[in-house]
Structure formats: C-alpha cells, structure tokens
Amino acid sequence: MKLLLALLVGGLFAAGIYLIVRRSIVKLIMGLILLSHGANLLIFASGGLVRAQAPLVEAGSLAPEPPHADPVPQALILTAIVIGFGVVAFMMVLVSRAYMAVGTDDTEEFTGTDH
Amino acid sequence: MTLLIAVLSGFVLAPMAPVVHRALGRHAGWAIALLPASLAALFLALASRGGGAVAESHAWMPGLGADLDLRLDGLSLLMATLIAGIGAAIFVYAGGYLAGHRHLGRIYAYLLMFMASMLGVVLADNLIVLFVFWELTSISSYLLIGFEHADAKARKSALQALLVTGLGGLAILAGALMLGSAAGDMRISNLSLHRETIREHALYAPIVLLLVFGAFTKSAQFPFHFWLPSAMAAPTPVSAYLHSSTMVKAGIYLLARLTPALGESELWNGLLTWFGAATMLVGAWLAFRQTVLKLILAYSTVSALGTIVMALGVGTTYAVEAAIVFLLAHAFYKGALFMVAGAIDHETGEKDVTALGELRRSMPLLAGASALAALSMAGVPPMVGFIAKELAIKSLLPDTDLGREGYALAAMFVASAALGVAVALRVGFAPFFGATRETKREAHEPGLSLLLGPGVLALLGLGAAVAPGALATPLVEPAASAALGAQAHPHVALWHGWNLALALSAAAVVLGVVLFRAQWAIVGAGGAASRALDAIGPSRVYEHVLAAVLGIADAQTRALQSGSLRRYAFITFGVIVLAVAATFALRTPLERLPDFGDARPYEIGLVFLILIGAWFTAVARNRLAAIAGLGLVGYGIAIIFVLFGAPDLALTQVCIETLAVVLLVLVFYMLPDFRTFSTRAQKARDLLVALAGGAAMAGLVLVVADHRPDMTVSDFYATNSLPRAYGRNVVNVILVDFRALDTLGEIVVLVVAAVGVYALMKLDPTTREGAPTPAGKGGEG
Structure with a gap:
C-alpha cells in the first residue's frame, strides 16, 4: 500500500513541479495546487495508513477503538487544505490583475508595468 | 541603584533632547549639560566617600550569567569623570557650534546616547554588559559621524568606523565569552582572582588576541588607525568628544581593565x-x-x-x-x-x-x-x-x-x-x-x-x-x-x-x-615616499576588502535573485532533491524492494485515475481540459481520505475542490488561453527536474510511512477528547478546542486573503487615476 501512495505523491509532485517551471502564470497556479495535494498526502502517510478507522469515539466508550487513524496529521492537513485554498484564491485574483497590468501571462516578461 | 540611574539617565533623556531643544532654543545646550555635569559631580562624590569601589548588581539575564553588574572603582572613576565632565563642556560647545542647525536637537540626542553607552562601558562589571555597551558606543558613533547624512563622505566614513569597530566588537564578544568560560566567572572584578587559571588555560592565547584586536580597532591602533581620521567628517563637537577624549579611549580602558587578569x-x-x-x-x-x-x-x-x-x-x-x-x-x-x-x-x-x-x-x-x-x-x-x-x-x-x-x-x-x-x-x-x-x-x-x-x-x-x-x-x-x-x-x-x-x-x-x-621642507622631501606607502596602506586594504565583499554579494545576488521565477523554482527544487537524495544515500539503506502488498484493486485503480488527472493537467493544451484534470485529482484524493479513516478531510476536500474549480473557471475566463512558450529541449529538461523531484518525494513517503512516530501527542488527544473536551470527533476537537488558538490564526490568514482578494478586485490598474506606481505593481507581480 505504501508503495502505491509513494507513487501517487511522487506523481503529484512531478506534475506540480513540471507545471511550476512553465512560463505561463496560469500553469504556475495549477502546479501549486498539485504540489499542495502531494504535500497533504505526504503528511497523511506519515501518520501511518489505517483502513476505515476514523478517530471517532463510539457511543458508550471513552476513547476511539484502536487501531484508529492518527488524528494529529489529519488536523494538520485539514488546516493545510483550507489555508492552501486561501493562498490559491488570492493568487488567482492577483494573477488576473497582474495580467491586466503587465499585459502578458509569460512570467519571463514580468519585469515591470511600464512597457 | 545610583550607578544604574547614572548610566540610564542619558538614554532616558536622549529622546527628549529634541523637545528640550525646541523649547529652550539656543540655551538647550546649557540645560542639557546639567545632566553630565551633575553626573561628574556624583562620581566624584561617590569616590570621595572612601571605602573602596562602589558596586551594585541587578538581575538581567541570570540564565546566561549576565547580570547588570556595575562597579565604580579607581579606573572607572577616572574614565567616568572624564566622560561626564568633558561631556558637559561638549553640550555647551555643540549648542554654540551648531547654533541654528536644523538637526541640533538630534545631535544632542545622539551625544546623550553615546555618553550613556560610554558610561556603561566603563562602569560595567560583567563581560556581557561591557560588550553590549561597547556595541552601543559603536552604533552611536556611527550616527554621530554620519550626522551630516546628506554628505556622501560622511556616510562613507561612518560606515567605515562602524565596520572597523564593529569587527572589533565581534572579537570582543568572542574573547569575552572565552575569557568568561576560562575563568568560570563573568564578573570582571573577579577575573584577577582567577589569573593563574586563565594563564594556564589552553584558550589564553586566543583570548588575548581577540580582546587585544577589539581594543586596537576601537583605540585606532596601527594598522586599524585609518578610520579615525576619516571620522573627522563628524561635526567638531563630536570629534572633540568621541574621537579624542572618550570613545577612542575605550580600547585603552579595556586593556587597562584586563591587565590584572591577562597581563x-x-x-x-x-x-x-x-x-x-x-x-x-x-x-x-x-x-x-x-x-x-x-x-x-x-x-x-x-x-x-x-x-x-x-x-x-x-x-x-x-x-x-x-x-x-x-x-x-x-x-x-x-x-x-x-x-x-x-x-x-x-x-x-x-x-x-x-x-x-x-x-x-x-x-x-x-x-x-x-x-x-x-x-x-x-x-x-x-x-x-x-x-x-x-x-x-x-x-x-x-x-x-x-x-x-x-x-x-x-x-x-x-x-x-x-x-x-x-x-x-x-x-x-x-x-x-x-x-x-x-x-x-x-x-x-x-x-x-x-x-x-x-x-x-x-x-x-x-x-x-x-x-x-x-x-x-x-x-x-x-x-x-x-x-x-x-x-x-x-x-x-x-x-x-x-x-x-x-x-x-x-x-x-x-x-x-x-x-x-623646517616642517614643510621635511614634508616635501619625505612626502613622496610617504605617499607611495599610502598606496599599500591599511585604508587601501580596507577599500579592497570592502570592494571584494560587495563584489561577492553582487555576484551572488545576481545569480540567486535573478528575477526569473523559473530560476527560483529550479534552485528551490534542486536543493530539495539534492538534500533528500543525499540523506537517502547516507542514512537509509533500502533493505528490500517495496511491493504493492495489501493494496486492493480498487485502490490501485483510484491512484491510477488521480495520476492520469495530474498528467492531463500537466500536458493540457487548453484551460478547461486542465481544470478538469485538476478536479479529477482533487475529488480522487477526497476518496483516498475516505478510504483511510479521514472523513473530515474528505468533506473539506470536496467542498474546497468544488470552490476552487468554480473560481478557476471564473478567473481563467479573463486570462488568455495556453500558448506554447518552451521548446522541446526545455520541456525535456523540465521534465527531468520534475521527475527527480517526484522521485525524491516518493522516496520520502516510503521512509515516513515505515517510521512510527511518537504517539504520545496523538494518544493524549484521543483519550482526552471526550472526557475533557466533550467531543467525539477527535480531529474536530483538536482544531476547535485543544488547538483553538491555531485555528483562530488560520481564520485570520483566510480573512487577510479575503481582504486581499477584495482589494485586488476593486483595484483596476488600467483605468484608475492615481493607481499604484509601476514599481509597486511590479513588486506584486
């Protein structure tokens, strides 16, 4: 199972990096999105992989039945997903404004607005 | 308390000096001079009381062995009286010399700061305290030499003095710490008790070299003397005070002070x-x-x-x-x-x-x-x-x-x-x-x-x-x-x-x-030889070293801060890949090839689907296709979360993914369609970097998934979630209860992002009058 997850994370990172080094600024954002997916899964894997056991406390017991998934990486990822969305939303608006100001979507030409 | 007040009074009065100047006009110098004059009288009175040195200690950073120890003994008395006494004369003099100067109030403030720092140096009885005040004299001296800051020469001289004496200050810090650890005591007045220990210590030579070096830079000893004549760019009251009677004697004071311990x-x-x-x-x-x-x-x-x-x-x-x-x-x-x-x-x-x-x-x-x-x-x-x-x-x-x-x-x-x-x-x-x-x-x-x-x-x-x-x-x-x-x-x-x-x-x-x-005749005869020596003199060495350092900084900045986003990305990912690869090579021998093990067929299918989505996004030739690929990846990951016991993550992922796709479609509507910028060779190179990065991360997953982290924290949350926080969903309880402040911080980040989005939407750089300058927008882009 972990090999499968490793392939998935590796693939997401590879696609993300490939997109980030493109010159189109739109692809840059898409690359960032893929990269954050990969990072989330990397954290997820660090908690160990347990199938179908959410860290929930059943009625009548005081703690989740072991074995359950590690709740700490989940809390971290939950935060990361939300923050990641905030960053992406801001970037998308920024990029569309930058495109208006600079007049290009090529990052190599993002040298100033006075031309 | 007396000595502490004596040292700090200058710092306290300094920010008020411009106000005093504004209120009293040309009499301000006389008024401010009352402080150093009374300090000089105080020191003399303390000394004439007899009974040896006056010492006091205030807790400051006990963990570091740095207490605010102050001590007025014979040597301190001489220096402190000179500093305060000549200081009084200088304030009066500065009031006359710079009368009508726009920034006269400011120079009073700097001079007061300097005086207080200098008093701190000579009254300090702790090596760390001494170092702190020593640096303060360098900084206030920098401000004073560069007082006429519109003049390029003054700025250059101020920087030169700061660099030379600052370098010495670092040596003092290193030497003082070594000395303190060799003696086992940071208190200066105790050092001479340990003189045999210090003398026998293996670090004796480095201690002496460092401290003497620091003192030499401050007291303008050959070959570090060149900063002092340059410092004459300062107004004359400053030269008379710092560069003849007080600051340059700080090095001498230090040497005299340490003679009983190191001499x-x-x-x-x-x-x-x-x-x-x-x-x-x-x-x-x-x-x-x-x-x-x-x-x-x-x-x-x-x-x-x-x-x-x-x-x-x-x-x-x-x-x-x-x-x-x-x-x-x-x-x-x-x-x-x-x-x-x-x-x-x-x-x-x-x-x-x-x-x-x-x-x-x-x-x-x-x-x-x-x-x-x-x-x-x-x-x-x-x-x-x-x-x-x-x-x-x-x-x-x-x-x-x-x-x-x-x-x-x-x-x-x-x-x-x-x-x-x-x-x-x-x-x-x-x-x-x-x-x-x-x-x-x-x-x-x-x-x-x-x-x-x-x-x-x-x-x-x-x-x-x-x-x-x-x-x-x-x-x-x-x-x-x-x-x-x-x-x-x-x-x-x-x-x-x-x-x-x-x-x-x-x-x-x-x-x-x-x-x-016969002065001019001698100078005329010896002048040529002397000028020839100037060409290889220490000030030339300083200039060459400074130019070399700036050159290196320049080249490094040009190489790293190229302004090209792609180069930054290459450097960042290159460093990550190399660091991870190096760690693998050194630390983790791969014992056996991992296999798919217990992976179920539908899991394999799901992962395959997500990878196809990622591939599709990477190579898509139009925007909508790329967005579709992204959606596939996002929803697929949500399903993975479901399969592995993280329903909350799955829920969040689905919501966010939906929002993101909608936003992408809306925003990309305003942007041009994809164009082909790169050649085939460039794409191949990028692909290579990307695959290396992916491989490094995949390897990382293999390692971390094997590694069992310390479960103390996780177990704490799991067992305390219901009894202490009355919640059955452990992940939610962590976010809204145990780590509620972190979540508040996260919300603040989102609010800031939302405000930023709103502000950017309102801003229309193409039409609005008084829009941000090109430079400002360039920074954003």
Whole structure:
C-alpha cells in the first residue's frame, strides 16, 4: 500500500513541479495546487495508513477503538487544505490583475508595468 | 541603584533632547549639560566617600550569567569623570557650534546616547554588559559621524568606523565569552582572582588576541588607525568628544581593565608594546604631514593612543602610572585643541593651518586657551602634559626594570614626542601668530559657549600640574592602582630632579622646535615616499576588502535573485532533491524492494485515475481540459481520505475542490488561453527536474510511512477528547478546542486573503487615476 501512495505523491509532485517551471502564470497556479495535494498526502502517510478507522469515539466508550487513524496529521492537513485554498484564491485574483497590468501571462516578461 | 540611574539617565533623556531643544532654543545646550555635569559631580562624590569601589548588581539575564553588574572603582572613576565632565563642556560647545542647525536637537540626542553607552562601558562589571555597551558606543558613533547624512563622505566614513569597530566588537564578544568560560566567572572584578587559571588555560592565547584586536580597532591602533581620521567628517563637537577624549579611549580602558587578569605574559606585553610603539611613531609622522587642523589633531590622537598602549604594554608600575597620567593629560589638551580648531573654523571658515595667522589679535581668549593646551601637548612645564611625558620616558629607561629594548622604545618615544612638539606648535600657536592672513570670514572672538570648553580644559591641564593634589592625584592614583591590581603611588609633580628623563624631555622640545621651523621642507622631501606607502596602506586594504565583499554579494545576488521565477523554482527544487537524495544515500539503506502488498484493486485503480488527472493537467493544451484534470485529482484524493479513516478531510476536500474549480473557471475566463512558450529541449529538461523531484518525494513517503512516530501527542488527544473536551470527533476537537488558538490564526490568514482578494478586485490598474506606481505593481507581480 505504501508503495502505491509513494507513487501517487511522487506523481503529484512531478506534475506540480513540471507545471511550476512553465512560463505561463496560469500553469504556475495549477502546479501549486498539485504540489499542495502531494504535500497533504505526504503528511497523511506519515501518520501511518489505517483502513476505515476514523478517530471517532463510539457511543458508550471513552476513547476511539484502536487501531484508529492518527488524528494529529489529519488536523494538520485539514488546516493545510483550507489555508492552501486561501493562498490559491488570492493568487488567482492577483494573477488576473497582474495580467491586466503587465499585459502578458509569460512570467519571463514580468519585469515591470511600464512597457 | 545610583550607578544604574547614572548610566540610564542619558538614554532616558536622549529622546527628549529634541523637545528640550525646541523649547529652550539656543540655551538647550546649557540645560542639557546639567545632566553630565551633575553626573561628574556624583562620581566624584561617590569616590570621595572612601571605602573602596562602589558596586551594585541587578538581575538581567541570570540564565546566561549576565547580570547588570556595575562597579565604580579607581579606573572607572577616572574614565567616568572624564566622560561626564568633558561631556558637559561638549553640550555647551555643540549648542554654540551648531547654533541654528536644523538637526541640533538630534545631535544632542545622539551625544546623550553615546555618553550613556560610554558610561556603561566603563562602569560595567560583567563581560556581557561591557560588550553590549561597547556595541552601543559603536552604533552611536556611527550616527554621530554620519550626522551630516546628506554628505556622501560622511556616510562613507561612518560606515567605515562602524565596520572597523564593529569587527572589533565581534572579537570582543568572542574573547569575552572565552575569557568568561576560562575563568568560570563573568564578573570582571573577579577575573584577577582567577589569573593563574586563565594563564594556564589552553584558550589564553586566543583570548588575548581577540580582546587585544577589539581594543586596537576601537583605540585606532596601527594598522586599524585609518578610520579615525576619516571620522573627522563628524561635526567638531563630536570629534572633540568621541574621537579624542572618550570613545577612542575605550580600547585603552579595556586593556587597562584586563591587565590584572591577562597581563604580564610575553604575548600580552609584546603585542601592546610594539603595536603601541608603531602606532605612536606612524601617527606622529602622519600628523606632521597634514595641514588640515582636524586631521592633524586626529593623527596626533592616534599617536597619543599608541603611546598609552605602549606604556600599558611595558607594564611596569611606573609605565602603567605614566599611561594613566598620559590619558588624563591627553583628554584635557586634545579636547581643548579640537574645540579650538572648531571655533577657528566656525569664526573664520578656514580649516587649513596654512591659511591662518595672527588670529590672537581678533580672538585673544581663544588664543590663550589654545596656547595653554598646545604647551601641554608639547610637554612643556608647567603643564600636566610635561609630567606625563616625564613619567613615560622614565618608565622606558633601563634604570627601572626594563631591559635593553627600553632604549629602542625611548628613542621612538623621543622621536614621536619631537614630532608632537612640532605639531602642537603648528595647531596651537601658528594660527594665532605670524603674518596676518586673509580668511573667508572676518575673524572675531567666538561666544562664551565656544570659549568655555577649551578654556576650562586648558586650565585644567595647568591646574592638574600646578596643584596635583586637588584633582590629578585623587583621580590618577586609584586608577593606576586598579590597572596594576596593586597600590600605586604615581608621583604627579612637576619637578623630579635633574635626570636623564628631563634631559630627553628637553631634547624633544628643542628638536620639535627645529622640526617645526623646517616642517614643510621635511614634508616635501619625505612626502613622496610617504605617499607611495599610502598606496599599500591599511585604508587601501580596507577599500579592497570592502570592494571584494560587495563584489561577492553582487555576484551572488545576481545569480540567486535573478528575477526569473523559473530560476527560483529550479534552485528551490534542486536543493530539495539534492538534500533528500543525499540523506537517502547516507542514512537509509533500502533493505528490500517495496511491493504493492495489501493494496486492493480498487485502490490501485483510484491512484491510477488521480495520476492520469495530474498528467492531463500537466500536458493540457487548453484551460478547461486542465481544470478538469485538476478536479479529477482533487475529488480522487477526497476518496483516498475516505478510504483511510479521514472523513473530515474528505468533506473539506470536496467542498474546497468544488470552490476552487468554480473560481478557476471564473478567473481563467479573463486570462488568455495556453500558448506554447518552451521548446522541446526545455520541456525535456523540465521534465527531468520534475521527475527527480517526484522521485525524491516518493522516496520520502516510503521512509515516513515505515517510521512510527511518537504517539504520545496523538494518544493524549484521543483519550482526552471526550472526557475533557466533550467531543467525539477527535480531529474536530483538536482544531476547535485543544488547538483553538491555531485555528483562530488560520481564520485570520483566510480573512487577510479575503481582504486581499477584495482589494485586488476593486483595484483596476488600467483605468484608475492615481493607481499604484509601476514599481509597486511590479513588486506584486
């Protein structure tokens, strides 16, 4: 199972990096999105992989039945997903404004607005 | 508390000084001078109470062994009285010298800061405290030298002084920490108790080298003397205060202070004696060569500082006493002469001695002060400078306990003293006598504020010699005792009987008069050789080193901060890949090839689907296809979360993914469709980097998934979620209860992002008037 997850994370990172080094600024954002997916899964894997056991406390017991998934990486990822969305939303608006100001979507030409 | 208040009062008053200036106008200098004057009186009163040193300690950083230990002993008393006393004269002088200057209030503030820092240096009884105040003097000196900040030369000189003395400050820090750990005690007054331990310690040589280096940079010893003449870019009150009588003596103070703990070794004595002697001679010659008043005084200060360091290096009772008397005498006459030079400049507009003459008719009082100070500098009785010189020569002559090298040192001393006599005549007498010269402004006697400082200091130089019991002995004796670590009995008197020292002293004066008469001829003859040496001198070395450092910084910035987003990305990912790969190679031998193990067919299918989505996004030729690929990836990951016990993540992921796709479609509607920018070769290269990055991350997953993290934290949350926080969903409880503050921070981030989005939407750079400047928007893009 972990090999499968490793392939998935590796693939997401590879696609993300490939997109980030493109010159189109739109692809840059898409690359960032893929990269954050990969990072989330990397954290997820660090908690160990347990199938179908959410860290929930059943009625009548005081703690989740072991074995359950590690709740700490989940809390971290939950935060990361939300923050990641905030960053992406801001970037998308920024990029569309930058495109208006600079007049290009090529990052190599993002040298100033006075031309 | 008394000493702490004495040190801090300057810092407290500093920010108020501009207000005082605004309220009192041209009387502000007099008012502010009350603080240093009363501090000087306080120190003298504390000392005259008897009963040894005054010490106090305040808790500051006990964990680091750094307590705010302050101590007023003999050596501190001498320095602190000079700092506060001359400070009082300087504030009055600055009020007159810079009258009407737009930033006069600011210079009061800087001077107060400097004075307080300097008092901190000499009163500190803890190595860390000493270092902190030491750095503060460097910083306030930087501000003062660069006071006329519109002038490029002033800025350059200020930076030079800061870099040289700052480098020394770092050496002091390293040396002080080593010394503290070698002695096992950070308290300076305790160091001499551990002198045997320190002497035997393996770090003794590095400690001495570092501390001596730091002291040499501060006290402008050869070859670090070059910053002092450049520092003359400061207004004259600053030069008179920092660069003649106080700050440059901080290094000497440190050396004297540490003599009981570190002194009496071949290394210590050799370093101090010979670097001091070299500085003495080089400074004297460079001063002799100059014609600009302040530069002459600056170089002769270098020479005097060298003399004192040499005497400390010789280290005999006699020599240390001579050093202390010399320090006192120099503070009086050099402070006075600087202020005279400033007053001349202020009244006539001339800075060059060759353009001045016969000023005694128009400014007789200033001429009197100048003549007295110059006599002291030349070492002529009945001035305290004469006593200092006598004691210095005596300490070098072999009938004390110095060996054969005493002759060499005495010869060097007499030579530099003769040059000093010529220089004293040049700065102290020549402008006031001889032929009348046309000056830029018509000369007239300066006002009281400009006369008071030089007058008082010159008279003190006379009084200290004529009535030594009143001021000189009570200051010098305890200071010399503290520097020696034993009771000293300096013989501060004008008449020492007929002896060789008197003969040599007289010879120096006669030789000096001869040199004065023949000055320009000698300078003309020796000038060419001297100028040739300048080309390889230490200030050139400084310039080359500075240029080299800036060059490296420039090249590095150009290479790293290219402005190309893609290059940044390449560098970042390259470093990550290399770091991860290196760690793998060194730390994790792969024992067996991992297999898919217990992966179920639908899981394999799902992962395959997500990868296809990612691939599709990466190579898509139009926007919608790419967005579809992204959606596939996002929803697929949500399903993975479901399968592996993370329903909350799955829920969040689905919501966010939906929002993101909608936003992407909306925003991309405004952007152009994809174009092909890169060639096939570039794409291949990028693909290679991307695959390397992916492989590194995949390897990381293999390692972390095997690694069982410490479960203490997770178990705590799992078992306490219901009993303590009354929640059954552990992940939610962590977010809203255990780590609620973190979540609040996260919400703040989102709000900031939302405000940013809103602001950007409202901003229309293409049409609006007064839109942000191109530079500002360039920064955003």
